[in-house]
Amino acid sequence: MLDRDVSTLTFRNMDQLFTTRTVPHAGQPWNLPRADHAMDFTYSFKGASYTPEQFLDRTYTNALLIIKDGRIVSEIYRNNMTPGTRHMGWSMTKSITSILVGCALAEGRIKSLDDQVTTYLPELRGGGYDGVTVRQVLQMRSGVDYEERYDFENPGIAARNHDAALVRNVARFADVARTVKRAHKPGEVFQYKTIDTAVLGWLLERVSGGSNLSAYAAQRLWEPLGAEADGYFIMDGPPGVGREFNGAGFNAVLRDYGRIGLMMLNGGWARDRQIVSREWVAESTRPAAAEGAEGGYGYQWWTMPGSDAYAAMGLQGQFILIDPATKTVVVKLSHFPPGEVEAEQESLAFFAAASAWPGR
Template structure:
């Protein structure tokens, strides 16, 4: 052992060992030290706390089953075929006053996996950063579009009488808070009016950040439970305000009316009829018997199965000759409830709509997309690892997907 190596080992030992010679243990960040005791190991809490960080999210977003308790959404039967006629991405897109190649977009927009389908056929399928066709990727808020589809299924099943029913008809626990008098339709459109700002300033945590910490990081509360006592900010139906608690309430309703778990209803009404090729899973906000599926942002699936979900919507609720949801539901889900003025356009039933275009998309935190363009019969699934403060990356991604939609591969 050289002197330099012994010196390095000694220095490292000094960093790891306290004054008594005992190795220091990992400590919780101050924001995670609350009054409620968590049974989640400290190292796991810290990793959940950091899972969105730019130096680990490429890995974390495709290994969520290593960080959380999960509930399986099983596939069954032969997969719906996805014919493949792969073509080189020989198109360009414009952004920031410059022209970029499609290949450049992969690195510029932090891509883990990309799939482009034209008229039901895969023309591009790319896996990066150690991922492959078996990798299950976190959808984040693309899960909201899954939950919306389950609401459509529950309506068709007669488990919900009308979208204009008050949510308290199915969840009377909400009568004492801001959800009293709010309809299912208003919640689907993110117009509930409840006071829940979707802001994750963990240095000064508000209701959303505190709920994230308590439910997802520490598992000491159920994510949807804050809906019991939440206050009202605006009149229901008047103001669009994006909030994950709205979708969590819809998931709770699905659990109640279906008489089972959200995962079981997802498997029965969506995952099996879609003809998926792999099991999906939800991350949970607690241990089995206590936790619920994180129905606002916690669903994970393979690249191809996300594409099957998009293809079913493109084909008006049908895939491989099997109807999954009604054509009327698909039409209503993609119709913007208000002006298409935001960066992503407008908002329907938990789907984003593209301004000045028939295209619409499921969109998840830090770069997850199932982009659907009926005009060109294109599906683009992009699974990414944007930095937490993504700046213009999301706008560049939308420019790339619009160009991919317009692309006509050489036959």
């Protein structure tokens, strides 16, 4: 699943490795007009200048999409990817979960972000999530003691949970939230952890009216968005038992990730309807605290330093970058080797240049 030698293959074939649940598309896709243009710009990284063609190789790119002013200006597939290939989004799935929370709030299924999560998930009473609000979980400020470290040779709580839920399917990923302890006072410390997003997925399942997260995502996001292909979640167990791995398990085609970005750029509007409110888009992509040199974090969205740009970001090089100032959306699907740091930094440098590029 994470082997650097085959990840370009596994990242586009997760349905061959896991039980999955489909998020079906329906009706006519949202038409994305085209104004294709050669990427006639360069970008700088660590004192050197590179072309976009060099970028594709240097950062392990599987597919790249650039949308300017609502039009596709560049669309590239590599490593046997095609327009119909569904690619693992990894933690970009967290940002999709945020959109669905916004939908549930607008419908009144979630009464307030300042409700405690135990209002909806009483199973979490008595543990680290007792007294934590929905807003604090969205901001990754739950304070629970869950270190996001995947050293499988010396496993901690996250690695053990990954193994039990996703590899052996003997537990549900979110169930560890029942017993996890508290490390910090809720709201005080930002600590990125997938268990927080798993709790949000469990909450959405609970308030969806007896449905499951995939069905809710299809009804509130995927169908009205005008997706062109079915998406799917990988599951943490067999049919009838497993739950969607909504912290990092969504898969879709390149252009549908682009449609998510364009919908967010349009203030929650897609085609002929409001998917999620303009207010939610603004609030969820605003940093919860002062940004550092590398940016900040909103409601499951990363914010870019010194600008209004923000991004969904996933393990090993998955990105949806949205820059309202230049009306740009960039989607990059990749196969970074595990532990690769510079490729992410270089990707952000490329995104800044692509955003500034007129594209015409």
